[in-house]
Amino acid sequence: MKSVRLVWVYPDLLSTYGDRGNVLVLERRARLRGLPVEIVEVNSDQRVPRDGDIYLMGGGEDLPQTLATRRLLADGGLHEAAGRGAVVFAVCAGYQMLGTEFGGVDDAPVRGLGLLDMRSGRGERRAVGEIVADVDPGLNVGRLTGFENHQGVTRLGPGVRPLARTELGTGNGDGTEGAYHGRVLGTYLHGPALVRNPGLADLLLYWAAGPLPQFPPQADELASALRAERLGAVFPS
Amino acid sequence: MDDNTQHRTRLPMRARLATTVGGAAATVSRLAGKGDGSVIGGRISLRLAPDLLAQLATGRQVVLVTGTNGKTTTTKLITAALAPLGSKIASNIYGANMEAGLTSALTHTPDAPVAVLETDEKYIPAMVKETRPKVVVLLNLSRDQMDRAAEIWLLARRWRDALAAAPGCRVVANADDPLVAWAASSAQQVTWVAAGQRWREDSWCCPNCGAHLLRDGDDWSCKECGGRRPPVSWMLYGDDVIEPSGRATKLDLALPGRANRSNAVIALAVAEAFGVHFSQSLRELRKVTSVAGRYTQVNRRGCDIRLLLAKNPAGWLEALDVMVPPPVPVLLAVNAQGPDGKDTSWLWDVDFRRLRGRPILVGGERRLDLAVRLEADEVAFRLVNDIDEAVDAALAVAAAGSAPGGTTPSLEVLANYTAFQQYRVALGRVQ
Numbered sequence: 251m252k253s254v255r256l257v258w259v260y261p262d263l264l265s266t267y268g269d270r271g272n273v274l275v276l277e278r279r280a281r282l283r284g285l286p287v288e289i290v291e292v293n294s295d296q297r298v299p300r301d302g303d304i305y306l307m308g309g310g311e312d313l314p315q316t317l318a319t320r321r322l323l324a325d326g327g328l329h330e331a332a333g334r335g336a337v338v339f340a341v342c343a344g345y346q347m348l349g350t351e352f353g354g355v356d357d358a359p360v361r362g363l364g365l366l367d368m369r370s371g372r373g374e375r376r377a378v379g380e381i382v383a384d385v386d387p388g389l390n391v392g393r394l395t396g397f398e399n400h401q402g403v404t405r406l407g408p409g410v411r412p413l414a415r416t417e418l419g420t421g422n423g424d425g426t427e428g429a430y431h432g433r434v435l436g437t438y439l440h441g442p443a444l445v446r447n448p449g450l451a452d453l454l455l456y457w458a459a460g461p462l463p464q465f466p467p468q469a470d471e472l473a474s475a476l477r478a479e480r481l482g483a484v485f486p487s
Numbered sequence: 488m489d490d491n492t493q494h495r496t497r498l499p500m501r502a503r504l505a506t507t508v509g510g511a512a513a514t515v516s517r518l519a520g521k522g523d524g525s526v527i528g529g530r531i532s533l534r535l536a537p538d539l540l541a542q543l544a545t546g547r548q549v550v551l552v553t554g555t556n557g558k559t560t561t562t563k564l565i566t567a568a569l570a571p572l573g574s575k576i577a578s579n580i581y582g583a584n585m586e587a588g589l590t591s592a593l594t595h596t597p598d599a600p601v602a603v604l605e606t607d608e609k610y611i612p613a614m615v616k617e618t619r620p621k622v623v624v625l626l627n628l629s630r631d632q633m634d635r636a637a638e639i640w641l642l643a644r645r646w647r648d649a650l651a652a653a654p655g656c657r658v659v660a661n662a663d664d665p666l667v668a669w670a671a672s673s674a675q676q677v678t679w680v681a682a683g684q685r686w687r688e689d690s691w692c693c694p695n696c697g698a699h700l701l702r703d704g705d706d707w708s709c710k711e712c713g714g715r716r717p718p719v720s721w722m723l724y725g726d727d728v729i730e731p732s733g734r735a736t737k738l739d740l741a742l743p744g745r746a747n748r749s750n751a752v753i754a755l756a757v758a759e760a761f762g763v764h765f766s767q768s769l770r771e772l773r774k775v776t777s778v779a780g781r782y783t784q785v786n787r788r789g790c791d792i793r794l795l796l797a798k799n800p801a802g803w804l805e806a807l808d809v810m811v812p813p814p815v816p817v818l819l820a821v822n823a824q825g826p827d828g829k830d831t832s833w834l835w836d837v838d839f840r841r842l843r844g845r846p847i848l849v850g851g852e853r854r855l856d857l858a859v860r861l862e863a864d865e866v867a868f869r870l871v872n873d874i875d876e877a878v879d880a881a882l883a884v885a886a887a888g889s890a891p892g893g894t895t896p897s898l899e900v901l902a903n904y905t906a907f908q909q910y911r912v913a914l915g916r917v918q
Contacts, residue, residue, distance in 0.1 A: 262691035262699055266638075267630060268835030274863045293691065295699040311638045317697040379829070397830045441832035445859060472862055476855040 253286035254459055257302035262293045263318040269308030271442020275451050282465040298327030303458040304337040307344030309440050315343040316354040332365055337457045338434040341443050345436030346370040346402055365434050367409030376401045380484045381419030383427040391449040395480050396439030433457045446477050530587040543593035544618035550603045553611050554626025556802045557750045560778045562605040564754035567775050568768035577602040585610050608642055612649035622760050625660040625667045629689045631799040632828030646670035659756045662719045663705045669694035678756050681722040682749040686801035723752045741776045744809035780911045790878045791897040796907040800836035806901050813845035816884050818877040820851035820902040827904050831856040839864040848877045851906040874913050
């Protein structure tokens with residue numbers, strides 16, 4: 251069986267807080283279904299492989315975010331992969347990078363990767379805390395639960411759809427959260443965003459590998475319990 | 488007139504009143520059972536005289552100790568290493584490390600000519616300005632409680648600016664941590680210590696220009712801007728400390744682990760700046776056995792329990808290094824209250840795979856976060872509700888042990904801040 255190639259883009263620049271969690275969750279959920287997984291970690295001094303199935307981008311401070319963007323534009327690998335339909339999943343700083351512009355060091359505008367029709371800048375205050383958001387029904391993914399920690403404000407253009415509508419927290423800043431177009435998807439949920447959102451992890455795997463076999467429900471018990479606990483903590487019944 | 492009174496009379500009237508009222512508040516807070524009172528006392532004093540800290544620090548030799556990990560332990564080790572001076576030493580031993588805590592520590596010991604003060608990372612610029620320290624110690628910088636702490640590159644830049652503006656101050660810094668080295672290199676006088684760096688996930692890139700760093704063992708350099716690890720005068724080499732003269736001596740500390748050996752070498756470098764003889768300082772360092780309940784061994788129902796505190800991925804990595812070997816069970820516990828940081832994402836930066844195959848117990852208010860993390864690393868575990876359930880498990884493991892005469896039941900506990908304090912209280916406020 252063909253293996254799923256996970257490419258973790260620039261963990262040396264874009265990995266501030268538990269971003270490895272997304273790699274580990276995708277790996278586990280693929281293996282539970284008998285799908286072989288190959289993980290490629292690409293540092294910023296290496297060439298981005300063109301033949302990945304899922305590309306992951308994490309969070310980062312202003313300077314690394316700017317440097318990573320510059321390098322990815324020069325490398326061209328991520329664009330080539332996205333162009334032929336590979337999945338791109340980015341959180342926090344990585345999400346902002348996908349747009350046409352974002353605020354860099356001292357909020358100076360920086361040209362983004364241009365993979366999503368959106369632009370980001372700096373907001374008035376930092377958004378820190380639990381976030382809950384209702385996902386676009388077209389994606390058939392349960393509501394998002396996670397943690398956000400950013401000062402970004404993102405305006406979506408007509409070429410993308412919001413990933414979700416915020417119920418709690420800030421997200422893009424206008425009641426929407428995240429964005430997607432085709433198989434390129436980003437969110438302000440930071441770090442290990444897929445841990446509490448296994449449905450989103452499965453969507454990415456489905457995009458990459460097609461219809462997914464079932465696995466025993468016990469394998470999802472802990473993740474479901476954690477998800478229920480966190481949602482219960484912010485929305486007490 | 489004793490020394491105590493002499494120092495107080497040198498303070499202006501308003502400052503003198505502030506220290507007395509603050510002291511009274513601290514006593515009330517202690518009596519009310521709300522901690523050791525150092526923060527409330529300091530806060531009230533500061534409101535009465537905002538420049539109080541600067542006045543209290545005047546005429547004293549101040550050491551500020553900062554970094555992401557090891558502040559409390561290093562502060563205690565430096566205090567021990569300076570004991571041969573024979574002077575009274577002021578210190579914030581309860582870890583209250585912001586302005587109010589520092590003020591309180593100095594207020595309580597007005598006659599101490601030396602002060603060794605643990606200082607929160609983000610308060611360093613303000614505290615350097617106010618206390619005009621003789622020495623600033625920079626241990627390390629890594630990701631920590633990012634829901635409330637500043638991003639670390641920003642923090643390093645602020646240290647750098649503050650130290651450039653403090654020409655009289657000597658910096659004792661870990662040359663093996665690129666971010667720390669970059670921050671310290673703006674100071675006029677630096678004692679560089681090769682104190683090692685176990686956690687590297689925050690320093691793959693040059694803090695000066697952002698290029699991917701070349702790393703070879705503990706050495707590092709940048710091929711783009713030419714930045715490199717500065718030449719060191721002190722070094723931790725395995726279990727040995729190497730002095731500036733090149734002589735190697737076994738540290739032989741009572742405290743466990745590489746991180747504490749690293750902290751001890753830093754303490755020796757600070758003692759040298761105070762002119763204390765190396766062998767006298769080392770003798771004092773070896774006597775330190777626990778730090779505010781950390782590393783303490785306690786016995787509960789015949790089970791030896793050792794408590795380890797670590798608050799972030801770098802700290803957990805070091806703590807997992809000092810665990811006694813299997814089959815001794817390990818209790819891991821995580822909370823996410825304010826002081827812990829409300830975000831548990833950092834658990835995904837810790838590699839737990841080495842815990843496979845030994846009994847693991849999982850506790851704390853956020854034990855489900857930890858459980859999901861361990862599941863992903865294929866580490867088997869059991870959830871427990873409190874320390875007694877963990878002790879039951881440790882007793883069962885020991886009873887099943889095959890050693891003739893049975894093994895002594897023991898349990899290793901690793902917890903983050905408030906989870907650690909809860910266990911400490913449950914075990915009777917061990918010191």
